[in-house]
Structure formats: C-alpha cells, structure tokens
Amino acid sequence: MKPHIAIMAAVAMATTVSVAQAETWDMPMAYADGNFHTQVGKQFAQCVGTATGGDLEITVHGGGSLFKGGEIKRAIQTGQVQIGERLLSSHQNEEPVYGIDSVPFLATSFEASEKLSAAGRDTLVEKLKDDNLHYLYSVPWPPQGFYFNKEVNSVADMEGVKFRSYNSATARLAELTGMVPTQIEAAEISQAFATGVVEAMISSGATGYDRKLWEHVSNFYAVDGWLPRNTVMVNLEAWEDLDEGHQNALTACAAMAADLGLYRSMQYTDFTLNGLRAGGMSVEDASEQMVTELKEIGAQMTAEWLEAAGDEGQAIVDTFSAE
Numbered sequence: 001m002k003p004h005i006a007i008m009a010a011v012a013m014a015t016t017v018s019v020a021q022a023e024t025w026d027m028p029m030a031y032a033d034g035n036f037h038t039q040v041g042k043q044f045a046q047c048v049g050t051a052t053g054g055d056l057e058i059t060v061h062g063g064g065s066l067f068k069g070g071e072i073k074r075a076i077q078t079g080q081v082q083i084g085e086r087l088l089s090s091h092q093n094e095e096p097v098y099g100i101d102s103v104p105f106l107a108t109s110f111e112a113s114e115k116l117s118a119a120g121r122d123t124l125v126e127k128l129k130d131d132n133l134h135y136l137y138s139v140p141w142p143p144q145g146f147y148f149n150k151e152v153n154s155v156a157d158m159e160g161v162k163f164r165s166y167n168s169a170t171a172r173l174a175e176l177t178g179m180v181p182t183q184i185e186a187a188e189i190s191q192a193f194a195t196g197v198v199e200a201m202i203s204s205g206a207t208g209y210d211r212k213l214w215e216h217v218s219n220f221y222a223v224d225g226w227l228p229r230n231t232v233m234v235n236l237e238a239w240e241d242l243d244e245g246h247q248n249a250l251t252a253c254a255a256m257a258a259d260l261g262l263y264r265s266m267q268y269t270d271f272t273l274n275g276l277r278a279g280g281m282s283v284e285d286a287s288e289q290m291v292t293e294l295k296e297i298g299a300q301m302t303a304e305w306l307e308a309a310g311d312e313g314q315a316i317v318d319t320f321s322a323e
C-alpha cells in the first residue's frame with residue numbers, strides 16, 4: 001500500500017470508529033421552540049454533548065414535532081426514543097403520584113413547588129422506574145391563572161363555558177366549576193380557540209404568551225392555583241446501557257438544567273404577563289369571592305387526590321407540610 005493510501009485508510013477507519021462510538025438520542029418536547037422549557041432542554045443537551053466529549057449527542061425536537069405531548073411518555077417507555085420531556089400530571093390516571101403538582105392550592109409558589117417536588121422525589125423516582133423510566137430533572141411552569149373572553153368574578157360566571165384542560169385535575173376543576181372541559185395539548189391551543197372548540201383555560205402566563213391568547217380572549221385572572229412541572233425522563237434500558245461516567249455526566253447536566261429551568265420560569269412569569277398586557281388583555285388578580293370559592297373546590301380536590309394516592313400520597317404531603 002502506498003503511504004498516503006495507508007494514511008487515508010487509517011483516517012477513514014478512525015472516523016468510522018468514532019462515528020460508531022458516538023451515540024445519538026432523540027429528545028421530544030411538547031412546547032414551543034421559544035418556550036423556556038425547550039430552551040433549557042437544548043442547553044441540557046449541549047451540556048451532555050460537552051460533558052461526554054461528544055460520545056452522546058442529544059437532538060431536541062421541540063413543539064411536539066417528533067411526538068405530541070400526549071405520546072411522549074409512552075414513546076420513552078417503549079424505547080421509540082431514549083429521552084423526552086412530559087407534563088407528568090397528565091398521566092395522573094395511571095398513577096396518582098404523577099398528579100401531585102396539580103392539586104389546587106397545595107403548592108402555590110416557586111418555593112413551595114420546589115419543596116413539594118423534593119418531598120415527593122423518592123416516591124416519584126420509584127414510580128417512574130416501575131414504568132421503565134429513569135428520572136432526570138423537572139422544571140415548574142409559572143403559577144396558573146384563568147383565561148376568559150369576558151369578565152369573570154365568581155364561579156357562577158363560569159357556568160357552561162367551553163374550557164380547555166391539559167390534565168385530569170384541570171378537567172375536574174372545570175366540572176366542579178360548571179364548565180365543559182376538552183383536553184387539548186398546548187401546541188393545538190391557538191387552533192382550538194380560533195375555531196371556537198374552547199373559549200377559556202387555566203394555564204401560565206407563559207403558555208398564553210407563547211400561543212398569543214390575546215387574539216382570542218380578553219381577561220387573565222391570576223389565581224396562583226399550582227405550578228405543574230415538566231419532567232425529563234430516560235428509557236431505563238438506555239440509561240442502564242450507559243457507563244457510569246456517562247451517567248454521571250447526565251446527572252450533573254440534569255442538576256444544571258433544573259436550576260436554570262427554575263430561574264428561567266421565574267423570569268418568564270412577569271415577562272409573559274406583561275406580554276399579555278401588551279397584546280391588549282386585562283391582567284389582574286382574581287376577585288376575593290372567586291378565590292374563596294376556588295379554594296373550597298381545591299379542598300375537595302385535595303381530599304379526592306389523597307384518597308386516590310393513599311398512604312404514599314399522605315406521606316409526601318406530610319413531609320411537605322412539616323419542614
């Protein structure tokens with residue numbers, strides 16, 4: 001073999017070897033590319049690429065482009081993708097513990113959301129493991145408030161309103177307030193409002209801002225009902241196939257992403273509420289009467305959740321309340 005051919009062959013072989021070693025994972029995410037969750041996911045992916053020296057490259061697919069929100073958990077569980085992010089509370093019907101962050105008026109601030117998440121972490125990790133998933137990190141949405149296309153001062157004003165829900169807790173809340181729920185993923189909100197399928201919802205300022213809700217509704221009422229969380233999970237076999245060094249890299253990047261996500265969520269709260277105002281919406285606190293009535297409904301939903309979640313659920317709430 002001529003020397004330069006030998007070198008070329010060696011280079012080709014080296015390239016082949018390194019390509020064969022580098023693993024690529026797909027990471028579906030359900031929310032808009034510009035949303036902080038997606039941006040944090042991308043920074044997490046970048047961190048993993050750097051920390052593993054390029055051995056593991058994660059490609060983020062935002063906006064529900066690879067799998068829609070409702071399909072993501074199953075896609076990870078079954079190994080169709082190795083990693084992804086999901087609003088776990090929308091799987092509360094599978095496992096009550098997944099819905100703890102959406103129990104109305106249990107944890108109503110960023111601080112409380114972090115505390116509740118920490119109190120329930122060990123149980124959540126076990127539940128996810130039973131579902132063939134490894135927990136990596138979770139990030140709270142900003143506090144939840146109501147969007148209506150009219151002035152609403154009490155629960156009576158909600159009667160008969162067509163309401164967009166995103167999990168079973170928001171559907172139950174609609175029922176208990178006399179509204180008519182339809183479950184719709186965030187990516188489909190604009191269309192659902194534009195076609196009149198729904199006319200109201202409860203969500204963060206962030207999602208209303210991402211979906212330009214001012215084009216469809218007039219009023220936002222801050223209620224700070226709860227802060228649901230998005231959870232990033234890995235297929236258990238994919239996780240176990242990683243060597244310890246790479247697992248450590250993912251765990252470290254996950255800790256970074258959790259901190260960054262919390263910070264970005266806090267930052268995004270005022271920014272997006274101001275964005276709703278700039279779009280022409282009225283943004284104000286819910287009336288005292290509305291809050292009082294909602295808290296009564298919240299107490300009923302808390303009791304319902306505790307009944308479903310049993311001793312395990314009670315233990316998480318006790319740890320959360322004790323500290």
Ligand code: PCA
Nearest residue numbers: 141166186203204207228
């Ligand atoms: N946005 C998501 C979940 C909670 C939130 O603030 C949504 O509306 O689908």
